[in-house]
Amino acid sequence: QVLLVQSGVEVKKPGASVKVSCKASGYTFTNYAIGWVRQAPGQGLEWMGWISTYTANTDYAQKFQGRVTMTADTSTTTAYMELRSLTSDDTAVYFCAREEKLGLVVFDYWGQGTLVTVSS
Amino acid sequence: DIQMTQSPSSLSASVGDRVTITCRASQNINSYLNWYQQKPGKAPKLLIYAASSLQSGVPSRFSGSGSGTDFTLTVSSLQPEDSATYFCQQTYSGLYTFGQGTKMEIK
Numbered sequence: 001q002v003l004l005v006q007s008g009v010e011v012k013k014p015g016a017s018v019k020v021s022c023k024a025s026g027y028t029f030t031n032y033a034i035g036w037v038r039q040a041p042g043q044g045l046e047w048m049g050w051i052s053t054y055t056a057n058t059d060y061a062q063k064f065q066g067r068v069t070m071t072a073d074t075s076t077t078t079a080y081m082e083l084r085s086l087t088s089d090d091t092a093v094y095f096c097a098r099e100e101k102l103g104l105v106v107f108d109y110w111g112q113g114t115l116v117t118v119s120s
Numbered sequence: 121d122i123q124m125t126q127s128p129s130s131l132s133a134s135v136g137d138r139v140t141i142t143c144r145a146s147q148n149i150n151s152y153l154n155w156y157q158q159k160p161g162k163a164p165k166l167l168i169y170a171a172s173s174l175q176s177g178v179p180s181r182f183s184g185s186g187s188g189t190d191f192t193l194t195v196s197s198l199q200p201e202d203s204a205t206y207f208c209q210q211t212y213s214g215l216y217t218f219g220q221g222t223k224m225e226i227k
Contacts, residue, residue, distance in 0.1 A: 035216070037164075045156075045164065045207055045218040061215055062121075095163055103170050104152045105211040110163035 002026040004096055004111035011117045012086050019082040020114045022096030029077040030054045033099040035107055036070060036081045038092040046092075050099060051079060086118045122146050122210050126219035134227045137198045141222045143191045143208035152212035155184055155193045158221075159204045167206075168193065200226050 007021040022034060035050040049060035051070040058070050069082045079096055094114045097107035123146040133139050143153065151171040156164035166175045168184035171191055181196045195202055203226045208219040 037218075044220045045158075045209075047209075047216040047218065059214055097163075102173070104154075105216065106154050106166055106169045106175075107156075107164070107209075108166050108175070110165075113163055 002098065002109045004098060004109055006094075006096060006111040006114045009115045009117075011119065014087055014118060014120055016086050016118075017082060017084040018086060018090075018116050019080055020094050020096075020116070022079040022081070022111050024077045024079065024098070027098075029072075030074055034070075034072065034079040035097045035099050037095045037097060037107070039095070039113075040089075040092040043092075048081070048094075053079065083116075086116075088118050090116065091118050092116060121215050122149060122213050122217055124208055124210055124217050124219040126206075126208055126222050128222060129220065130223040130225070132225045132227050133198050135198055135200060139195045139198055139224065141193045141206055141224075143186075143193070143219050145189045145191075145210055145212075148188050149210045149212035151187045152210055153184075153186065153191050154209045154211065155182075156207045156209065157202075157204045158207065164207060195224075198224075198226065202226070 003025045005023045010018050030053050033050050033052050036048040038046050051058045053072040072079045096111040098109040100108040125144045153171045155168040158164040167178050172184045183194050205221045205223045207221050
């Protein structure tokens with residue numbers, strides 16, 4: 001079965017960086033892009049960007065450009081999201097999701113989420 | 121950026137009720153609209169894609185409709201397990217924005 005398993009809880013200080021991993025299994029990794037979505041405490045969902053696991057092309061939400069890097073390692077079927085220059089506003093649960101194309105892009109499988117807390 | 125606005129932000133209904141949530145896009149998105157259900161502490165789950173197509177395994181009491189700028193998610197007969205927050209999402213433009221969510225509670 002399709003599984004996306006993310007890395008564990010992170011606690012970071014302001015100004016630091018965090019790198020979240022997303023290990024995929026149960027399907028051909030390079031056939032699907034991986035998207036990243038975050039959710040601040042008690043808030044809604046915010047799309048951050050995506051990476052083509054086949055070409056390594058990326059597209060980032062303008063809000064995160066210059067501060068985020070998404071990568072994918074096809075040898076380990078793992079996607080990564082690195083966010084730099086963290087502030088308290090980056091405290092959130094970060095999700096990876098598989099992007100399926102069903103006539104349009106949908107996020108059909110999700111990781112369990114990784115809580116990132118930014119605090120001094 | 122395309123803005124997605126859901127209403128209501130929360131609702132409370134009884135088991136067996138018919139419930140409708142609306143989602144409005146700030147510009148025409150054709151049928152590039154998905155609906156997700158999220159329960160506390162869990163990842164979102166895809167319910168409806170392309171405005172009206174039911175994702176495999178999702179109960180048939182869920183349905184979606186609309187195109188252009190106005191969309192609805194309907195639960196025909198509310199069940200206790202439907203207590204959750206529901207989000208719409210547009211994937212028309214490259215920035216896949218979500219609505220702010222509708223929290224559905226069971227009386």
